[in-house]
Amino acid sequence: MSKQYDKEFKIQTVRMIQEQGKSVAQAARELGIAENTLYRWVSEYKQDPVNAFRGSGNLKIEEKTVLELQKRIRQLEMENEILKKAMHIFAKDRN
Numbered sequence: 001m002s003k004q005y006d007k008e009f010k011i012q013t014v015r016m017i018q019e020q021g022k023s024v025a026q027a028a029r030e031l032g033i034a035e036n037t038l039y040r041w042v043s044e045y046k047q048d049p050v051n052a053f054r055g056s057g058n059l060k061i062e063e064k065t066v067l068e069l070q071k072r073i074r075q076l077e078m079e080n081e082i083l084k085k086a087m088h089i090f091a092k093d094r095n
Contacts, residue, residue: 005033007053013038014045 005013017027017038024042028035045052051060 010041010053011045014042017042 013027013031013033016022017024022030024035024038027033028038031038041053054060
């Protein structure tokens with residue numbers, strides 16, 4: 001099982017690499033963390049420092065909005081199908 005690191009630890013580690021000029025290899029040895037893990041942290045932080053290391057369940061506002069809209073679309077499509085079926089039933093009764 002892999003060890004979980006909190007957001008603040010990851011940010012401090014990335015800043016140590018960026019600001020103190022430590023190599024990823026050196027930081028990895030000092031912290032006992034795999035180099036590829038640190039490279040991934042640095043990459044994620046560079047892409048979006050504000051939203052980096054959200055963790056599972058902590059979606060960006062845009063991602064959350066998209067998921068909510070998709071859910072609403074599914075709900076409206078289902079309601080639309082129900083109304084179509086009801087319309088056909090009432091149309092048959094009139095004939």
